[in-house]
Amino acid sequence: MIHRSRQRGFTFFELAVVVIVMGLLATVLLSRLAYYQEQAQRAAVAQMLGVLRTSVRVQALHLYLQGKQAQLPGLQRQNPLDWLEDRPPNNLGELAAPDLSKLPGGNWFFDRSDQKLVFLLMTGNIFSPARVDVMKFKVLLPHLDADAGQLASMPDIVPVSGADAVALPVAAAVQK
Secondary structure, three states: OOOOOOOOOOOHHHHHHHHHHHHHHHHHHHHHHHHHHHHHHHHHHHHHHHHHHHHHHHHHHHHHHOOOHHHHHHHHHOOHHHHOOOOOOOEEEEEOOOOHHHOOOOEEEEEOOOOEEEEEEEEEEOOEEEEEEEEEEEEEOOOEEOOOOEEOOOOEEEEEEOOOHHHOOOOOOOOO
16 A cells, blocks of 8 residues: 655745734835835924924024124025034925925925925835925014013024924924
8 A cells, every 4th residue: 555645834824824924024114114204204303393493593692693683684584504514314405486386395495486495204005105395494583672672582493383393392383
């Protein structure tokens, strides 16, 4: 009597189950990676705002100490990225009324026509198409206390639009 040994290996069903499980794990992994990428962008924006906040305060105090308080309103019309020694590598420069749909996400630019600093936050994951959320910021100057001859508060860079902008750990939003 000839005894046939059973061939060992995967059946088609077992292979299909493994492929489905691997597909589900890849989907979850890609979704989490997209989430962490968006969170990294938000952290980078918050860090850049901290740097810009410091630079605008230095500019204002420099003018104040030189007795040039009359030049303080001019800070609101300047590109805050000009005050940095090194601009961020994701800076598109100064643009006048750009078509936002044609600009790549994850970048900063200064809108000359609006006089606001803009960040294009890239969002989305494998379940939804990638989109760009626009976050706009502007320089907010303090009032000069004429009686005391000093600044009533420090200048700041605050969000002015974008639902995501106000969720950042920055000062309260200023409406247009």
